[in-house]
Amino acid sequence: MQHMSTGERVxxxxxxALALIFFLFPIFWIVxxxxxxxxQILRIPPSLFFSPTLENYTSLITGQLKTASGVLTLNFMQNLFNSFILSTASVALSLVLAVPAAYAFARYKFRFxxxxxxxxxxxxxAPPLLxxxxxxxxxxxxxxxxxxxGLIWVYQLITLPLILWIVRGYFEDISPDIEHAYRIAGHSWAKTFFKxxxxxxxxxIAxxxxxxxxxxxxxxxxxxxxxxxxxxxxxxGALAFVTASGIQYGQIAAAAVISITPTLALALFAQRYLVEGLSLGAVKG
Incomplete structure (x- = not known):
């Protein structure tokens, strides 16, 4: 195995480092x-040194946004709850429907x-407007x-095809001989599928x-x-921050930080499954 020289390592x-800065700097700036x-956000030139405030997060949590024209009522926490309900239920329903379908497409070849x-x-x-x-x-x-x-039903257009095709590729990489050996031992198809x-x-699947x-x-x-x-x-719900008195950039940034936190935490928690699932599912024997 050829070793890299010092110059190549540098x-x-x-x-x-440049790639990390390019991809992570926008997130750092939003934070x-x-x-x-x-x-402070709109001053020119922008500065990394400022007196931090929690007012943006407080406005989101309490639902009260102070603007030049008065106090605006926000539903951000309700919107956050809605995102959790819609995304979780949509994925759960897609798993129930798509995993057996993916297995059928992987194991059984039928007309069309x-x-x-x-x-x-x-x-x-397909374009959503269609x-x-x-x-x-x-x-x-x-x-x-x-x-x-109704929304969970429509979200199946997003989640179900993705789960179907990824899991199908993974089932195709699993040797059918393992399942056949288990079936020969006297177990049913359903038990073989689940066990x-x-x-x-x-x-x-993860x-x-x-x-x-x-x-x-x-x-x-x-x-x-x-x-x-x-x-x-x-x-x-982020559209509520565009008001008649102007765009509330601080609240938009705080909302972005809060809204990406669940998906980021989930991605970090399931990182091992994500890397293993996508890498093995992409290899065809």
Missing amino acids: LRGILI LMSFQTNA SEDIAFTLLSFKF VLLPLTIYFQKIGLANTYF ISIPLARPG AAALLSFIFAWNNFVFALVLASADKQPVTV
């Missing part, structure tokens, strides 16, 4: 903005199986407009669930059109 370190007032799988995947890449108009009309007629159930197939595919949760958490268009303020997630 160059590699510099390149890694700094969340502890500043609007006047590839066409059906590709059609399901195409839902993920389905929003008919969905709005149908939801109003059947009473699903502005409901958690053998799912445990072996657990890293891939990776797919994490990615789907992030996509669902970051969704904006569906909730903007199909829900009112009491059901909208944080991505839509």
Whole structure:
């Protein structure tokens, strides 16, 4: 194995440092903005030295935003709760539906199986505006407009295809001989699926669930059109910071920090499963 010279190691370190600065500096700047007032944020030139304030976070938690035109009532904490409910329920429902379907696509070849799988995947890449108009009309007629159930149903267009395709690739990498040996021992198909197939595919399932949760958490268009303020997630609730008296940059920054914290914590917690699931699921024997 060829060892790198000192110059190559230094160059590699510099390149890694530049990449980290490029990707992490916007997050660092958002965090700094969340502890500043609007006047401090908008001053020219900007400065890294300022007197920090917790007013932005206090406004979000209490729901009272002080502006030049008065006190504005916010629903940010409700929006945060909505994001948690919508994302968690959407991923949970997608796992129930997509994992057995992914196993079927991986193990059984039937007529039009590839066409059906590709059609399901195409839902993920279809423009949301393509389905929003008919969905709005149908939801109003059947009473699903502005409901958690209706939004969770629509979120399946985001989460279900992603879980289906990632988990399918992972099932395809698992040798069928392991399952056959378990079946020969006298166990049923259902027991084989739950005792053998799912445990072996657990890293891939965890990776797919994490990615789907992030996509669902970051969704904006569906909730903007199909829900009112009491059901909208944080991505839509952030529009409340654009007021007649101006844009509340500090509150927007604080809201961004709070809203990315759950997904960041989840990603760090499930990092091992994410790396293992995506790497093994991408290798074809």
